[in-house]
Amino acid sequence: MSARIAPTLRSMPLRLTLALVALFALVFLVTFSATYAISRNAIERSLNDSLVQEMAGFRAAPSAAALAALVRSQSTVTFPERKILSYLTPDGLIAGNAALLAEGEGFRVVVLDKARNPDAAAIDGEYYTLSERLQGGLMTIALSAAPIARLHETFVRVLIFALLPATAIALGAGLLLAGRSARRLAEIEATLDRLTAGDLAARVPALRGRADELSRIGARIDRMAVAQEQQMSALRRVSADIAHDLKTPLQRVVVLLNRLRETRGLPAAAGDLAEQTSAEAERIVAIFQALLQIAQIEGGSPRARFVEVDLGLLGATFAEVYAPTAEEAGGALHFTPPEGQITVEGDKTLLGQVIANLVENALRHTPPGTPVTLAVTREGGRAVLSVADAGPGIPEAERGNVLRRLYRLESSRTTQGSGLGLSLVAVIADLHGAELTLADNGPGLRVTLRFPPPRSARSSAPSDRST
């Protein structure tokens, strides 16, 4: 669950919405609290003013007895839940509608409850009191703080019925909008992914709603994709034209050489020459074909065509196919099959060419009889293909160079080969997202392709990409 929420929280529109709603709630709470404090203050002040005013009425009594009589008479018409009058006479008697014993003069806030005043059932809650020494006794007046409680209650109600629904509505609407823009962003992202993967026909789906930034970005991506597609098709047309223009005379050469070889009464030496020329023509074709293929793959061969390829099975096929050639050279081609099935997402023909080129290279650039090992293994969830030989190897400084097109080591100038085998391996590895390494096999060369982990494993593993 948390894995699903985490990327959602990383969404910008959602974060903005949450921040906005939080800010709105905060501002509301601050103003609300301030209003409450001011209102409460005003009520408190008016309570205290009333206390002072009431006290002034009793101050006029000429004696303690008169005051006690006044308090008693007032008490009969005063409800103790609203107002409490209590006079402690100098001789220790209490006059009033309840007994309130203050510890001294001045304003106080006291909490009275039924437990402490079992005789006065109505007395309950907070009271604001004022005590003053009058005529040798202590006069205390208490006013119920019920207005403040009512204010509190009102504010809580307002909070519940106004703030919470407003926040919820804002949050809901925000999430809805954020979700919409997140969906549109996801569509744009998916389109970009497809474009990157070589599917140049991918377009951002028509976005509903107003022409905002997202639709504008979408339109621009589409324009870019169209331009790229046009460039691509122009490039394809050019390479097709070149191929056609070169292949046509090459085809003629092959045709003419065939006619020459079939000519009756041809001197043996001439036949040999024709034979050799045919072989050279074949080499030209091979080099040209490899160059064309590299250009096509680099020009965005669609990965959409990828299927699950059983790498172990492919390795076994090519081990079998090259076994006779290796034996002829007096060596042996060993194949280490994987434990269980190892599959990669890829193009079967191109992966086959990778294996073919690597094995051919190993057989060609090592002394006759050198053993070659082809292995398909698993390395921490990644499929690994490697071809190793015990030949002379490639000096470390040269390892980067041999991946370059038409580059050949000084030592292999005289051997067969187009100088394109490893370049083709490199572009095919790149197309498959595989990591290609050339290492010392001590002695010899070890070429390794590490394929990316399968997609199902990739999504559960922590990824550094924010897709």
Added chain:
Amino acid sequence: MKILVIEDDRTTGSYVAEGLREEGHVVDLVEDGRDGLIRASATPYDVLVVDRMLPGLDGLALVKTLRGALNQTPVLFLTSLGGVDDRIEGLRAGGDDYLVKPFAFGELSARIAALARRPQVAQEQTVLKAGDLTMDLLRRKVTRAGQEIDLLPREFTLLEHLLRRKGRVQTRTMLLEAVWDISFDPQTNVVETHISRLRAKVDKPFATELIHTVRGAGYRIEA
């Protein structure tokens, strides 16, 4: 067989046409895509040989149009392009086979023969025969003159493929595609090696040869 060759390069076109005529086929040669489409639609042919890049109308569009008009004549594409995508594109457009230039005539001839008789191959057949050789596909048993022959799985597949196409030439690349499922040409003699192993088991101990080498083309089983 009646074959239409649509190829804009005159040297290649006439070489193909002459070669096929020498083999006894009736061949029409057209150099323009639009003319080719008109001919192919008007006349029933057994096989069409179509270059992919043609003036007038390119080969892909030509074959797509034909297939759209429910014309199912087998098509062999000739192409200068040999990429994986090109191959798939060609087969998707309705081509039945694909040959990359430059090609040897033997290869072309063998592939045309394979195309023309394609629908007649009985896939359900469980016993294949050639002379005194019998292959039981259900029991995976091969016998010749009553004598059982032990074959490795790949040798069995190779022999089965040749037997199913008895009398027709199968080239090296056709065998690589059918038996090893490899659609490019690795520089190896795996086909030759397997054929010679097969011969050692199937032909050598017996009086007559069943597996014949066709010079410059490939192999064929003929009783």
